[in-house]
Amino acid sequence: MGLNGVPILTLITWAPFAGAVLIMFTARHHPLAVRLIAAVATGISLLLSVVVYVAYDADAAGFQFYEKVALVPLLGISYEIGADGISLVLVLLTAIIIFSGVFASWTVATRSQEFYALLLTLVTGVFGVFVSLDLFLFFLFYELAVLPMYLLIGIWGTSAQIRPRGIFGWAIRETGVGSKEYAAMKLTLYLLLGSAFILVGILALYMAAGGSSFSFLEMEGAAFDPVVQRWVFLLFYGGFGVLAGIWPLHTWSPDGHSSAPTAVSMLHAGVLMKLGAYGIVRLGMGLLPEGTHDWVALIGTIATINIIYGALSAMAQTDLKYVIAYSSVSHMGIVLLGAATLTEAGLNGSVFQMFAHGIMTGLFFALVGLVYEKAHSREIFRMGGFGRMMPGIATAFTVGGLSSLGLPATAGFVAEFLTFLGAWRSTHSWWLFPAVAGTFLTAVYVLRVVKQIFWGPAPLHGEFHDLPDAKGPEWVALVLLMFVIVLFGMVPGLAIGPIDTATLPLLTRLGAWP
């Protein structure tokens, strides 16, 4: 149980929630105390995630730090958690992102107590999903991770500044596209629609496995009927795919991520979208090997559409936050492409990309938040020459950008290289071409933004003078995230080691290894 008898995964999962409760009940009207509690609670999670990461026994592989307590014996629901290589990497990612998210949103002014309480509750849900080994528990945590989002975006979000014009202008005004309320509602409904499919899928598996237990490990042993596998896999792919941002169910993502407050964008684009991909890999591919083979061609093809479509859309944006949001859609395509290759390199690349993209998109959203806070603008072509005024932010943005386009020595390179290798070795080698074309397009839009805002000349009659650089607690987020990008780019083995111990058994079950 746990690590040397300590229920360490429980501590990681519930520390933020304990922080949230503490914030609601003790820190009323003390903004600094609220932030300190949040920083300490997420700091504990981060510290313990590093501990489990180091303590993970790669030779033994499988699920470790296992805990189990029966919750509803009647239906076979239990609090059953554990972590393998994939979960560990994602738990670490979550911990890093939320810890830096707390610092990146240090300046939230209105109702900050409720903001941090909701944010920390949400994080408990995210951790919970990554460590759950009970499908029902998984679903509960999943809902917990989705629901607070509505209030977080609706109350603390910002509406887009750009109002679409043209023949759709009227319809757009009527529906309120671009406003934070619209984005919050759209995001919540899309994700809840996804969760409805997931719930039905979970119930179907539960019944097919005999209707006595929701345990993942027990279901892994059950051989499901091929017809069940085919349709349940599709339910999972559709349900989790919404959260993973698969085309054409991705449209909540740009709106939602652009309207959300900084920490929420970081967490949502950085971690929650991975939660969707994780669900497809863990529940879909892990439990339904034959179903996977039925649909893998579709998944890979849609993933290539994601890559190209997301990148082209990002190129067309004039709002900085929308560029980043669409780049997430594009990068999530790489994650799913890697998974769909069913090769060791591809699957490792997929999980590595979840991590790498999580970190770099977290960094991007933190930076966009900082830029907006100082310049009060997200319009790319109004800004310029910021490199002189805020060299720190400019450097961090460039590092993130280079990782995004896959420059060697950054984490993004490792992920993309492995995925491409996997794509080439897979049965659908043609996937390689759109994927590589996607990185080229990524380079175009990333470099364009970096040049325009930071390193190019300031526009004549520019309205921005003497903007300050990042300061104080904000540096914590930037430095931590940049450090992780470079560290995992230089020493990819740090992540590939544990990931590989989890992907090989998965591929064995899928009949794709050795």
Added chain:
Amino acid sequence: MSGLALEIGLALLMLGVFAVGTVSHGDDRRLAGLLSAVGVLALTVGSFFLEPSPGGGRDAFVLDGLALFAKQLFLLATFIGILGSLSLPDPAFRRRAPEYYLLLLASLLGMLTLASARELILLFVAFELMSIPLYVLSGFLKREAEAVEAALKFFLVGTVSSAILAYGLSFVYAATGTTALAGVPPALEAGDPLLVLGLLLVLGGFGFKIAAFPFHMWVPDTYEAASTPFVAWLSVAPKAAGFVAIFRVYLEGVGDRVVLWVPILAGLAAITIVAGNLMALPQQNAKRLLAYSGIAHIGYMLVGLAAVSASGTAMILFYLVAYVFGNMGAFLVVETVAQAEGSVHLDALRGLAQRSPLLALAMLLSLLSLGGIPFVAGFWAKLYVFWAAAQAGLYWLVLLGAVLTVVALFYYLIVAKRMYIEAPQRPGRIAVSPPLALAILICILGVVGLGVYPTPLVELTIRVANGLF
């Protein structure tokens, strides 16, 4: 005679209320309401000391597990409803309080009898005893044109449904040759078409009472015009009674032939869910919104019924309890706000979170429960109903229901948006009268308690339902 203890106790209570009504004078005669509340509470507590007994096969009146469970539910809902009614601001509710509470109790007596009835005539009489006071109560403010219209509409639809019910029951009698419900299963086994036709007509009659689509037309108008605490009660108790009657007629002892009902009930469930949720979407009046959402909830309960199994029945009972707490909680918060703002429009709820955080939280929890969100009662209710339907292999219905919960969440979230995101129309806390606050508190405790720890109730409902099959 212990089988009739609750009915006798209630009759005595009604006599007491009647006596108070005759001796008290003046403009404030709410003593009758207080007496009713205390009496119903005493009966509720007393009901937990009663022991269910299965009763003989042809008994007309039984106090089995289902009857007792249903009676406790009716009593609890009535207690909450009376508490909510005590502080109604309109002077008519003070001056004519004995009338109001006497009618409420009369209807309750009908429900209590209905829960035990296993005989066609008793069933019909109990049904009418339950229904007729409801017509009067919905037109209680007899000087308001809207209330009269609503009452008339309700009355006309209600009597037509009663007529259809009686017509159907006559067919059932013709086919079985007995007024005992125990005569139905053997006749069904014989496959008598007259019986099937009769039972379909009966289902139509019940359909009006539980407000399943397309028998729902009276619901929104009646809800809008009648007083809110009464509507809160009307939206749960008679519907629960309707379901109990359906269990008695269609499921009890029918055995394998129950599968006959699956296509009809599944179809009714599907169309009710879809129609209720879609019609709720454009509503801007909180009571109409809850009226249509209530129709959708009936649809979800019908999903459990379509499973025609012990687990399906058990899960409807669980759903009913969750629905009592969630729906009454939401209606009573609307009433509280309406007493302060004079409006049941959704705009009256704007910025409630900043004005009265606890009231807003109560509303949010009720809505989340109605929407089926984890950690509150409604989630387990929906989940268990889906579970039962999945057991019966009705995956298409489960998928449809699950997808339409998202539509439901849209209109519940719109309300949440008014309360939490928009700014208040005017500042200041909203005053809550103590009995109303107590009623809301009971609902919220129920919603959260069942959400966190549903197991004991689930086990109880499964025990109760197993007695039917």
